[in-house]
Amino acid sequence: MNRSFKIYVYPHRRDDPFAHALLPVDFEPGGNYASESYFKKLLMESHFITKDPSEASLFFLPFSIARLRHDQRNYPYWDRTGGADHFYVACHSTGRSAMDRAEEVKLNAIQVVCSASYFLSGYVAHKDVCLPQIWPRKGNPPSIRSSQRSKLAFFAGSINSPVREMLLRAWENDSEISVHHGRLPTPYPEALLSSKFCLHVKGFEVNTARIADAIFYGCVPVIIANHYDLPFSDILNWKSFSLVVATLDIPLLREILRGLTSEEYLQMHENLLKVRKHFRWHLNPQDYDAFHMVLYELWLRQGVVRFPLTGLPDSDRRRYGNSSVGLLGAG
Template identity: 65%
Template sequence: MEKAVEVKLNAIQMVCFSSYFLPGYVAHKDASVPQIWPRKGDPPTQAPSKRKKLVFFAGEMNSRVRKYLLQEWRNVTEIFVHQGRLKTPYSEALLGSKYCIHAKGFEVNTARIGDALYYGCVPVILADYYDLPYADILNWESFSLVVSTVDIPLLKKIVEEISFDQYLRLQSNVLKVQKHFQWHHFPVDFDAFYMAMYELWLRRSYVRLPLGAL
């Protein structure tokens, strides 16, 4: 897109990689959409009282953010940070955790936000300069924690200062927004397709046709 200036300035892109540092992305004009694995059926449920892990992350250490996360929390019981693949199912860890970390990898976007929401886990987002999906529609503070990467050493303190009642409100709102982060073969009201279309509608004033096309 950076090589097609006319298109870049006048078309609305719908992208997962909504980082301010990418030359092809124009913040506040282009629309951020979530990276989501297609899944069939309703999301599984797990009562908050049965979620024994406080904070969970597993993945490759392919960015400075993830390496910093591992360096700070690799030996702390309450914050489970695992390098590489788990030996047990990833879904079990998501279902058994109260908070699940989204940390920037090669790209600012990963499927971990969608994974966390699908399994009813409150996302903790460690990705600076990232336009969150549906940011003009959803109040992310009502169902997630957005933490600056410089505050990774304070992560345990930040989470533990959240009361159980506050956590219950966050988790309850996670269940309410799950429908917005699901794709279907045929669109269903308020699903990811309709959210994306609404994002486009909100940005309709950014599109300008060349005078010759009028």
Template identity: 65%
Template sequence: MFMEDYIKMNKTFKIYMYPHSKNDPFANILLPVKFEPEGNYASESFFKKTLDNSHFLTNDPSKADLFYLPFSIARLRHDPRVGIKGIQDFIKDYIFNVSHKYPYWNRTAGADHFYVSCHSISRIAFKKAEKIKLNAIQVVCSSNYFLSAYVPHKDASLPQIWPRVQDDPPNITSSERKTLAFFAGAINSPVRQKLVETWRNDTLISVHSGRVHTSYEEALQNSKFCLHVKGFEVNTARIGDALHHGCVPVIIANHYDLPFADILNWKSFSIIVATLDIPFLQRILTSISSDEYTKLHKNVLEVRKHFRWHVIPVDYDAFYMVMYELWLRRSSIRVPLS
């Protein structure tokens, strides 16, 4: 079914991106960047930049399956003219302008519209534009359905992926790794606090408060399991880090829609642990047999391609996976243009 849909999506799926002039005072927020995006929120920029050069875009809105709202939450957050305090007003004004200049938003109250954001501030960005949250498709890294901002099934989870060089790290194909499990990061949540308190002196599970003093990359490559633990927000780049280095992810975050969950069978290449089971983490991981781990590790190597951005997209990479998630959510009701 996936392959049939994927082929059909590639041939027929069309998106209309609201146009903006290079002379727009907020062109830096609304248009794709020309340089390579960097940092925690690169997925947001990579998607926009890749879509802008793809065959999925159409200049004819009558042929569009979905309409893309191209504002960047990350750039709004860091633009001194807007900042955290001004994002809600900017979004409200943007939707007002779009709905008065074009007829498309008003046909469905935004149900055939979407935006993409990797910055967690997006969960409060739409308090003055509720119809985006309620109706539009939100493709976000902060896919925590415990919060009211994210609506499961309507919205989609975007993986937070650091920009990567194309060369693979060494030894990713080897399942012979010395450390049972690894985590390093800021202790900015009760879940991480519990993890560190429980396992900081363990000889098999290596957890660190803050940065490690040795190579972070080597720690990932030498670990069988890499822990993705909810911090201030549920989204971190650790899943992408783990997969990039051939390490089996362990997800410790309740109420979290995993990226590409409509497509990938996460149980085949990761371990999901309830936060209440942190005290039993070592027992859970050591109970996994050698054969079971080999299968998990083999599947990690298979799914790595889905968590990688390319300047020119490659079949089944992160861009195409997001497009497929959008394809699944396109409206089956087409409202004809008057």
């Protein structure tokens, strides 16, 4: 991938009316949706970029959808494959839902989105990519061994979905499974560090930064979000470092978590520490970090073969170059 993968970015100028949505940020990204800005910023500075569309493996649509509803921009290489070799990136759910009225984009282009749910019609499994939602954190991840974690499980967050309401009813006053929906009695990092398992429970969307938070602090994720296409699922074996629990099994959480032997939990925790490097953004990308993992997911989705642009009018041949792309399959 490092040697052959090339991405063409549609040109955008600093004086463009939509420059604020097209250009990568010139500062270090932060906040709950930093993953989108990190990817765009790092991609534009990487050796994967090509200025020659004829050698591109994929084409990047460098827009923030929510800000470009009235943009009449032309993407001239789209028609070569109906957009099957194009992709865009969006962490906020608006980016995915904005494609509900753009059937060709939704069905053909690769959508790299945080809100990656099989249940939603706008997301196409195996074609699209789940972008991990990662809150950037400074420094190296803390090293707290599993034997030092006294609390069985932990969750904190707004009660903004039926699933979280079910969790609260079942475990709000439990001594082993801590469920909080208001002000925490202890700092958030401390609660993560003192728990063996950290609960990721579906809210408005299937995704939040909680999974990446848990991984950073060495707390084994318990995912209670039906239909969530987990980040890097084509690459990582999530069963080796996390648990997926069905919504209907929330009342059985203690039984499920206590059902693991000490050896099984220790192995899961050790595997978790191994995958932490995949859920980190760096201003200077490192091998196997989040930037390279997302690129590898895109690289796996190359599904095109080049063929001559025979039979096209001279005007179209000049427009598209001397070769085009025919679709073999998208992922």
